[in-house]
Amino acid sequence: MSEQLKSEFTKRIIELQSRVSSIHEDFADGRAADWSEQAGERENDEVLNALESEAKIEIQQLSNAITRIDNGSYGVCMDCGEEIAAKRLEVQPSATKCIQCAD
Known part of the structure; x- marks a missing residue:
């Protein structure tokens, strides 16, 4: 059971890390020259920042859970x-x- 949980948690961590990488790629694409488009992109950046933060928190929580599985707690x-x-x-x-x- 614990190995199955660790496997599930590890798969989820990999998915989340992929999401974070995609967010970083989106940020790396840069900004449009048009001011109105830039405003929309800034709003999009806020959403992406929130998604990245949530993903990083979940990665940490799952990593901690794997540690607890390993130490029996x-x-x-x-x-x-x-x-x-x-x-x-x-x-x-x-x-x-x-x-x-x-x-």
């Missing part, structure tokens, strides 16, 4: 030490706290 609440419910981990695989401690 995956699925254990970091606050109370109780097991994190399987349903919670299905919804949020990188969860570090049980539902009671997360509130």
Whole structure:
């Protein structure tokens, strides 16, 4: 089970890294000469920055989850030490706290 999770997390990390690379390529394309087009591109840049930030956060969370799998602490609440419910981990695989401690 833990090897399967690590494999799933690793696949997702690779997808996210690809997304970040695509965002960097989009930024590298430069700006249009027209001022009105530049305004639209700036709005697009804000969206891309947000997507990149979210992807980087998820990459870090999944990397941390892999570390917890490796050291045997995956699925254990970091606050109370109780097991994190399987349903919670299905919804949020990188969860570090049980539902009671997360509130």
